[in-house]
Amino acid sequence: MTTDTYRLGVLPGDGIGPEIVPAAVQVVDAALAAAGAGAVEWIELPLGRAAIDEHGDAVPAATLETLAELDGWLLGPHDSAAYPEPHRSKLNPSGTIRKHFDLFANIRPAKALDDADAIVPGTDLVIVRENTQGFYADRSTYKGTGEFMPSPDVAIAMGIVTRPAVERIARQAFELARRRRGKVTIVHKANVLRLTTGLFRDVCREVAAGYPDVTVDDYHIDAMTVHLLRRAADFDVVVTENMFGDILSDLAGEIAGSLGIAPSINASHERAMAQAAHGSAPDIAGQDKANPTAMILSAAMLLEWLGGRHDDQALRTAAALVEQGVAATVRAGTKTPDMGGATGTREFAQSVAATIKRL
Structure with a gap:
């Protein structure tokens, strides 16, 4: 058993984030225990609409300062389109964090699960996406935006x-x-x-x-x-x-099979952020209907990344256990509504964690 302790941030975000991020934490804890890995200290930080209401900013300065001290973090989805102005017009939370830490690599696997349609x-396969430049206006300049209007009828974007x-x-x-x-x-x-x-x-x-x-x-x-x-x-x-x-x-x-199973990490050479590829799905928030698979598998990717960075085989084993646990759970017929099943968010996470303990 390794005695290393990792400090990981938890940013629940908006919409279904407060449901799927804790589900990922539950599964990761089960996998770490099963793999004999070191302990994780989970540090929850404010972000998104709740942070606006409490701190006046979707990404408070204190959140960024704390993230810089951590080994990695889980980022829930955000619903920045629903933020009040002027927050709605600012760079969204995930973009702010990516830009601040120069998380230049967005790694997005797409792997079919058995019985997941x-x-x-x-x-x-894996999409390796350059994350700091290109044709997106929020990433094509050092400051400001790469999109502008010289007149009301002309819009220009730089790539x-x-x-x-x-x-x-x-x-x-x-x-x-x-x-x-x-x-x-x-x-x-x-x-x-x-x-x-x-x-x-x-x-x-x-x-x-x-x-x-x-x-x-x-x-x-x-x-x-x-x-x-x-x-x-x-x-x-x-x-x-x-x-x-x-x-x-x-x-x-x-x-x-579904965007609900699509994970990703955003990484530099020094830091990584687990972030599901899908959005905040506010229409089903709080209803225990959200598929936590993408967030869970994103957390597994973070474990794998940390295992490589710190040469920690126990973390790699834990990552593999998470993937195996999800696959075995779905194969056994435990699926959320988007995958053709009727299992809720909490029950799905509990099933994955239990499956990992049996592996």
Whole structure:
């Protein structure tokens, strides 16, 4: 048994966040105990609408200061579109945290679970999304926004692609492929966006030269959407720029069965944040209907990341137990409504935790 203690942040967020984040904590605790891993000190921090009401800011300065002292954290979904002004017009909570800590890699797996109604059975791929640049206005400038209106009838958005940013995300993709099935697919639109996504494609190809053991191909973004629908099981690691990665990962999550099972982490070399790929689903908040799978699997990704960073095999074992526990629970027929079942959020998490104890 390891004696290491990790300090992990808990930011429940809005909507279904206060339901699915505690569910993930419950499952992680069960997996850590089963793996003989060190203890986790969970530190809950204010974020989102509750933070606005209590502290006057969706991401209080004290929250950012505390996060900087932690090993990682779980971020629940936010409903920034429902915030009162001026908070609604500010950078949203997850964007604020990503930008503050330069979490440049958004890693989004899409893996079909048995008996989870996958559109393409056998899907098992990972979207590696560059998280700091591209065509999203909140990420294409150091300060302010990359979107502006010179007149009421003209709107302009800048898309930024730089060699250093592409190099570091490409290395993440190729290193991940080495641990998986040894294949990277580069997605771009270089036939139209020749300079920006052309640079992305070309720099990824240059990085690929340092990984002769990894097979590389590339597709235009529009063609890639068709290939995912037709043959998602043929892809391993997909690396792409920010907006394309956002779109492809949502598509891949649904192909694998549901956005409710789509996990992700946002990471730099020093820090990582577990964050489900889906939104806050305010229409079902507080009804015990939300699928916590994506949040639970995101937490497993955080454990795996921490295990690699700290060379802690017990954390890696705990991460594997979480994945096995979810898969076995779904296979046994315990499923939330979005997966065709009738199990509530709390019962699903309890079932996963119990399954882990039996593994």
